[in-house]
Amino acid sequence: xxxxxxxxxxxxxxxxxxxxxxxxxxxxxxxxxxxxxxxxxxxxxxxxxxxxxxxxxxxxxxxxxxxxxxxxxxxxxxxxxxxxxxxxxxxxxxxxxxxxxxxxxxxxxxxxxxxxxxxxxxxxxxxxxxxxxxxxxxxxxxxxxxxxxxxxxxxxxxxxxxxxxxxxxxxxxxxxxxxxxxxxxxxxxxxxxxxxxxxxxxxxxxxxxxxxxxxxxxxxxxxxxxxxxxxxxxxxxxxxxxxxxxxxxxxxxxxxxxxxx
Amino acid sequence: xxxxxxxxxxxxxxxxxxxxxxxxxxxxxxxxxxxxxxxxxxxxxxxxxxxxxxxxxxxxxxxxxxxxxxxxxxxxxxxxxxxxxxxxxxxxxxxxxxxxxxxxxxxxxxxxxxxxxxxxxxxxxxxxxxxxxxxxxxxxxxxxxxxxxxxxxxxxxxxxxxxxxxxxxxxxxxxxxxxxxxxxxxxxxxxxxxxxxxxxxxxxxxxxxxxxxxxxxxxxxxxxxxxxxxxxxxxxxxxxxxxxxxxxxxxxxxxxxxxxxxxxxxxxxxxxxxxxxxxxxxxxxxxxxxxxxxxxxxxxxxxxxxxxxxxxxxxxxxxxxxxxxxxxxxxxxxxxxxxxxxxxxxxxxxxxxxxxxxxxxxxxxxxxxxxxxxxxxxxxxxxxxxxxxxxxxxxxxxxxxxxxxxxxxxxxxxxxxxxxxxxxxxxxxxxxxxxx
Ligand SMILES: Nc1ncnc2c1ncn2[C@@H]1O[C@H](COP(=O)(O)OP(=O)(O)OP(=O)(O)O)[C@@H](O)[C@H]1O
Ligand SMILES: [Mg+2]
Numbered sequence: 028x029x030x031x032x033x034x035x036x037x038x039x040x041x042x043x044x045x046x047x048x049x050x051x052x053x054x055x056x057x058x059x060x061x062x063x064x065x066x067x068x069x070x071x072x073x074x075x076x077x078x079x080x081x082x083x084x085x086x087x088x089x090x091x092x093x094x095x096x097x098x099x100x101x102x103x104x105x106x107x108x109x110x111x112x113x114x115x116x117x118x119x120x121x122x123x124x125x126x127x128x129x130x131x132x133x134x135x136x137x138x139x140x141x142x143x144x145x146x147x148x149x150x151x152x153x154x155x156x157x158x159x160x161x162x163x164x165x166x167x168x169x170x171x172x173x174x175x176x177x178x179x180x181x182x183x184x185x186x187x188x189x190x191x192x193x194x195x196x197x198x199x200x201x202x203x204x205x206x207x208x209x210x211x212x213x214x215x216x217x218x219x220x221x222x223x224x225x226x227x228x229x230x231x232x233x234x235x236x237x238x239x240x241x242x243x244x245x246x247x248x249x250x251x252x253x254x255x256x257x258x259x260x261x262x263x264x265x266x267x268x269x270x271x272x273x274x275x276x277x278x279x280x281x282x283x284x285x286x287x288x
Numbered sequence: 289x290x291x292x293x294x295x296x297x298x299x300x301x302x303x304x305x306x307x308x309x310x311x312x313x314x315x316x317x318x319x320x321x322x323x324x325x326x327x328x329x330x331x332x333x334x335x336x337x338x339x340x341x342x343x344x345x346x347x348x349x350x351x352x353x354x355x356x357x358x359x360x361x362x363x364x365x366x367x368x369x370x371x372x373x374x375x376x377x378x379x380x381x382x383x384x385x386x387x388x389x390x391x392x393x394x395x396x397x398x399x400x401x402x403x404x405x406x407x408x409x410x411x412x413x414x415x416x417x418x419x420x421x422x423x424x425x426x427x428x429x430x431x432x433x434x435x436x437x438x439x440x441x442x443x444x445x446x447x448x449x450x451x452x453x454x455x456x457x458x459x460x461x462x463x464x465x466x467x468x469x470x471x472x473x474x475x476x477x478x479x480x481x482x483x484x485x486x487x488x489x490x491x492x493x494x495x496x497x498x499x500x501x502x503x504x505x506x507x508x509x510x511x512x513x514x515x516x517x518x519x520x521x522x523x524x525x526x527x528x529x530x531x532x533x534x535x536x537x538x539x540x541x542x543x544x545x546x547x548x549x550x551x552x553x554x555x556x557x558x559x560x561x562x563x564x565x566x567x568x569x570x571x572x573x574x575x576x577x578x579x580x581x582x583x584x585x586x587x588x589x590x591x592x593x594x595x596x597x598x599x600x601x602x603x604x605x606x607x608x609x610x611x612x613x614x615x616x617x618x619x620x621x622x623x624x625x626x627x628x629x630x631x632x633x634x635x636x637x638x639x640x641x642x643x644x645x646x647x648x649x650x651x652x653x654x655x656x657x658x659x660x661x662x663x664x665x666x667x668x669x670x671x672x673x674x675x676x677x678x679x680x681x682x683x684x685x686x687x688x689x690x691x692x693x694x695x696x697x698x699x700x701x702x703x704x705x706x707x708x709x710x711x712x713x714x715x716x717x718x719x720x721x722x723x724x
Contacts, residue, residue, distance in 0.1 A: 079682050082674050107684035119679035123697025129680070132693065136684035170697070187683060 029223040030057010031194035039088035049251040058223040065248035110194030114184035177204035202236040214239030234266035322439035337588035347472035354384025403449040410447035426509030445476035456487040469497035477508035481516035497529035512544035528555040542568030566600035581614030592621035604635035615647035
């Protein structure tokens with residue numbers, strides 16, 4: 028079998044005692060690109076955070092499996108080393124830690140002690156990725172995300188993605204705040220990884236991104252669940268018509284997680 | 289235990305001590321007068337830390353001899369680590385206990401008239417200079433009980449003098465190695481840069497007395513004459529058994545600069561004071577300090593810059609990390625005297641707490657007696673941000689490594705400013721050891 032498989036089964040997640048996800052089912056296989064769409068506040072970022080192990084989110088029911096291994100039993104760093112990656116909607120700023128030092132630590136975290144990436148090899152790989160993403164080389168020496176513009180932060184997430192080469196990546200609104208040129212560059216970076224070993228879940232509000240990165244599957248989230256799934260044509264219809272037709276079809280009045288269906 | 293009001297040292301003891309060192313008469317008199325003053329003066333009162341129960345009186349006062357070193361290869365590793373092995377410092381002095389164990393100064397500097405010697409030798413060989421500066425422009429004997437005690441009981445130290453128009457490009461480094469675990473260190477550092485001169489000076493304090501109780505009472509006076517530039521770096525690494533009072537005082541005259549890069553890495557209770565007087569017009573000081581507290585240690589760190597000269601600039605930057613049940617207070621004081629127009633006083637103090645029991649406080653003070661000035665302060669006290677750790681760990685970095693990165697990152701703005709690569713490396717190692 029090519030690549031890894033991430034299975035999400037009947038996932039329920041609470042934050043500060045409030046249930047946000049109410050039974051999400053989703054399977055992502057190596058080679059597949061999935062898009063998750065849905066109105067604001069319907070649980071998309073919550074799903075991404077729960078998969079990665081964000082400290083504030085509590086899984087109360089259901090399972091997350093990576094190639095059959097129980098992800099929920101793993102610490103955040105173990106999940107990453109097992110092959111998961113999350114490009115965050117709001118990446119943290121880490122003062123005093125250069126982007127370059129952080130990248131090197133991240134790469135070395137996946138390697139055995141004593142088998143750290145040689146410095147020259149690292150610099151070469153990093154420079155290539157910086158060039159590919161048209162990022163100013165100075166950024167590598169700047170403190171991680173500190174003072175980065177919105178677009179720079181997003182590019183930096185993709186830079187990490189390219190260097191870490193995970194099995195399964197989740198990209199949470201990687202397109203928000205990007206100008207047209209940046210959107211093209213970021214898409215180019217993601218597409219470069221596209222092969223049968225790499226699975227990707229792309230959370231987005233806009234068809235715009237999906238014009239560059241064609242998804243194999245499109246899912247719509249409402250009320251903390253996946254309420255509709257389809258092919259790329261589903262995203263196009265959402266772009267043209269909005270969400271009302273789905274709500275009508277499913278009899279949903281309030282699509283946010285506030286509403287218990 | 290309350291502080292004894294009467295000292296266990298008599299006039300005769302001080303006289304004898306001074307005689308044995310062959311000190312000039314003025315020094316003996318200064319000591320005797322200081323002894324009298326010590327008996328009546330009050331202890332210092334650092335803001336927001338009560339030191340009345342600190343043990344400043346358990347120590348053995350002596351002139352503890354340290355064995356001479358014929359080569360640097362005989363040193364214990366932790367001291368060897370202070371130098372770059374492939375590039376040993378040309379100008380190095382090691383004070384082992386109270387005597388000089390090793391000293392080297394380049395021919396070039398000697399020829400230029402640079403003085404780099406222990407304080408007792410200097411008192412005799414360069415009496416006029418030492419007499420001119422010793423506890424005159426910088427620290428006064430009668431500031432409080434500890435400064436008076438310092439003068440009365442001084443048993444070690446160094447004198448550095450750079451003549452007019454001489455630029456010292458290579459750093460001068462001093463290691464104060466307190467090998468005897470009980471011997472008190474009353475150490476005096478006097479650094480004078482004469483007009484239009486410049487130098488970089490770095491000192492390290494090190495001891496190994498986790499259990500034995502003793503005291504360090506350290507005064508450094510750093511004088512930059514007109515248009516001189518002094519870069520002063522220090523890494524203090526005294527053990528938990530040592531209760532320390534560390535007073536580093538700068539005086540900058542016209543167009544002079546004094547830059548401080550100080551690592552307060554002691555493991556015992558420490559009062560740490562770094563005051564710079566910007567006396568001359570256009571004088572400048574950058575006062576940078578970092579600290580890492582661990583165990584039950586309490587420290588109080590005051591950084592203060594006083595502006596007298598017009599157009600003088602003072603920048604204070606202090607960062608501290610507190611773990612276990614350690615606590616630290618940062619007092620940052622920018623004071624602009626009347627007449628110091630166009631001056632600028634900026635300060636930033638930040639404390640990061642790693643555990644529930646750790647305590648931190650940042651206490652910014654601006655005292656301004658002049659209208660035409662600029663001033664600002666920033667202060668923060670907080671715990672490690674769990675979202676930062678989450679972000680780092682989401683890339684596969686372990687929690688321990690993530691904390692390490694955050695701590696080093698937090699201290700980096702100060703550590704990166706250290707004037708010498710080897711010292712920067714050394715401080716990074718000490719930090720590493722203290723946070724692990
Ligand atoms: N700390 C919190 N406390 C309470 N509610 C929260 C908290 N964090 C998130 N929520 C709620 O959870 C719900 C889902 O949020 P989530 O971020 O998953 O939405 P989303 O689908 O990603 O929205 P968007 O498209 O705006 O990014 C929202 O109603 C949000 O207000
Ligand atoms: Mg979101």
